[in-house]
Amino acid sequence: MGVAGQHASIKLAVLIWLVLQNSVHTLLIRYSRARDVEHMFYSSVAVFFTEIIKAVICLYMVMTEELGFVGLLRGIKTQILDQPGDTLKVCIPAMLYIVQNNLFYIAASHLEAATFMIVSQLKIFATALFSVVMLNRQLARAQWLSLAVLFIGVSLVQLQTGKSSKEVVDDTQKPFYGFMAACIGCTISGFAGVFFEKILKGSAPVSIWMRNVQMGVFAIPASFVGTMIQDGASIAENGFLYGFDPVVWLTVFWYGVGGLSVAVCIKYADNIAKNFATSLAIILATMGSVYVFGFVPNMAFTFGAALVIFSIFLYSSSAVVLSLFYRQKVVS
Ligand code: C5P
Numbered sequence: 001m002g003v004a005g006q007h008a009s010i011k012l013a014v015l016i017w018l019v020l021q022n023s024v025h026t027l028l029i030r031y032s033r034a035r036d037v038e039h040m041f042y043s044s045v046a047v048f049f050t051e052i053i054k055a056v057i058c059l060y061m062v063m064t065e066e067l068g069f070v071g072l073l074r075g076i077k078t079q080i081l082d083q084p085g086d087t088l089k090v091c092i093p094a095m096l097y098i099v100q101n102n103l104f105y106i107a108a109s110h111l112e113a114a115t116f117m118i119v120s121q122l123k124i125f126a127t128a129l130f131s132v133v134m135l136n137r138q139l140a141r142a143q144w145l146s147l148a149v150l151f152i153g154v155s156l157v158q159l160q161t162g163k164s165s166k167e168v169v170d171d172t173q174k175p176f177y178g179f180m181a182a183c184i185g186c187t188i189s190g191f192a193g194v195f196f197e198k199i200l201k202g203s204a205p206v207s208i209w210m211r212n213v214q215m216g217v218f219a220i221p222a223s224f225v226g227t228m229i230q231d232g233a234s235i236a237e238n239g240f241l242y243g244f245d246p247v248v249w250l251t252v253f254w255y256g257v258g259g260l261s262v263a264v265c266i267k268y269a270d271n272i273a274k275n276f277a278t279s280l281a282i283i284l285a286t287m288g289s290v291y292v293f294g295f296v297p298n299m300a301f302t303f304g305a306a307l308v309i310f311s312i313f314l315y316s317s318s319a320v321v322l323s324l325f326y327r328q329k330v331v332s
Contacts, residue, residue, distance in 0.1 A: 007268070014268045015277045018261050022281035025258045026120075027288050030113035032251040033105065034293070041243030043105030044230040046252050047098060048223040053256035055216035061209035079210050080217065086206070087214050089199055094215035096192040098223045101255070102230065103185035110178025113289040114297065114305075117282055118157040119182040121308050124278075124315065125150055126190025134194050142318035149311035156304025197266065208267045212260065282309060 033040075063072040080087050108116050125147050131137040200211070227235060235242070265274050286305065289295040297305070 011268050014261075014265050015274075018265050018274065018277040019280045019284065021254075021258055021261050022278055023284035023288060025254055026117045026281070026285045027113055027292055028247075028251045028254050029105070029108045030116060030289075031292065032247055033109045034113075035247070039238075039243040041241075041245075041248045042227065042231040042235065043109070044102060044223070044227040045235070045240055045242075045244075046105065046248065046255070047101045048220070048227050049252045050101065050255045050259070051098075051216060051219045051223045053253055054212060054259055055220060057256065057260060058209045058212040058216065062207065062213060065207060065209065075210060076213070079206055080214055087217065090196075090211060090214045091218045093192040093196045093199070094218040095222055096188050096195075097215070097259075098219055098226055100185045100188040100192065102226060103181045103188070107178045107182035107185060110173050110175055111182065112295060113293055114286050114295050114301070115157055115175075116178070116182065117285050117289075118305055118308055119154055119179060120186060121150065121278065121282065121312070122154055122183060122186035123189045123193075124312065126187045127193055128190075128315070130190045130194040134198065140318045143315050146311040146314035146318065149307050149314065153304045153307030153311060156300050156307065159300040159304070193266075200266065208263050212263060278312075 033043075059072065062075055063069060066072050066075045104120070107119070111119065128139060128143070128147055132139060200208075206214075227240075262274070265277070282305070286295075286297070290297075
């Protein structure tokens with residue numbers, strides 16, 4: 001197999017992995033927040049441990065790349081300590097991702113799994129807008145149309161207020177609050193993603209693992225401060241690991257694996273391919289939430305979800321047409 005063939009195989013494998021990872025991720029995060037547990041864990045602490053897990057995995061990967069512990073230390077010195085400006089640049093997406101991750105836990109606590117998943121697709125809308133503004137990317141008319149369809153679809157999904165039978169619903173759940181958290185989280189996701197892409201494509205070739213170690217330098221202390229600000233008083237009373245059980249640890253680990261999967265996907269595939277993967281994940285996870293949570297979608301939900309999925313395919317296919325058109329123009 002040639003290099004191009006090998007690259008295509010890796011890309012396909014990464015995309016299939018992202019579909020599976022994303023579907024399980026959404027169900028898991030909702031399951032961990034909607035169980036009938038007396039002692040609910042602090043989501044800010046979960047975000048902190050996710051950052052630790054990602055840093056450990058990335059340090060291990062850098063060590064493998066740099067052929068040992070001494071190479072790892074050398075890499076940290078030359079690519080992090082000796083490049084304070086470059087390291088500082090990743091501070092912005094690192095901080096934003098911490099806020100985003102906290103907001104998605106809040107959203108998952110107040111929205112049903114399927115609604116949470118569909119509303120999260122507003123990320124694509126935000127990513128497109130920031131790509132146009134910050135990366136001067138061109139969008140075809142069909143792509144703007146698909147963004148409008150996406151918006152209508154997400155709004156329709158919001159009309160479903162009924163709760164699924166197996167999710168634990170208490171009076172403290174506020175769907176509008178969850179909806180707002182998801183919307184702000186999606187906006188941050190779009191901005192942070194495009195900002196990270198700009199760093200990846202516009203500066204010195206630093207490996208994706210080392211970039212994530214750089215992010216961890218800011219993300220770990222920032223997420224620790226986040227635990228103190230958000231849940232400091234309760235942590236002082238109940239302890240840092242309050243409510244942590246195997247399901248929570250699995251969710252935290254899976255969140256970390258998800259973050260790194262996004263990073264690898266940006267490297268081997270692209271944003272359009274990532275959107276395809278997420279849209280397939282919606283279908284799988286919705287089917288999953290019917291079984292796991294006994295979720296019963298109504299007409300508005302079904303129609304809205306169909307519009308969302310249609311818009312993602314419309315957006316992605318017109319992007320492919322656009323890229324073929326530009327390629328042809330370059331060739332001719
Ligand atoms: O789907 P979206 O792009 O919003 O995914 C963002 C998630 O990926 C966040 O949890 C973020 O912490 C993680 N991420 C990461 N490393 C990167 C880029 C994103 O851990 N280089």
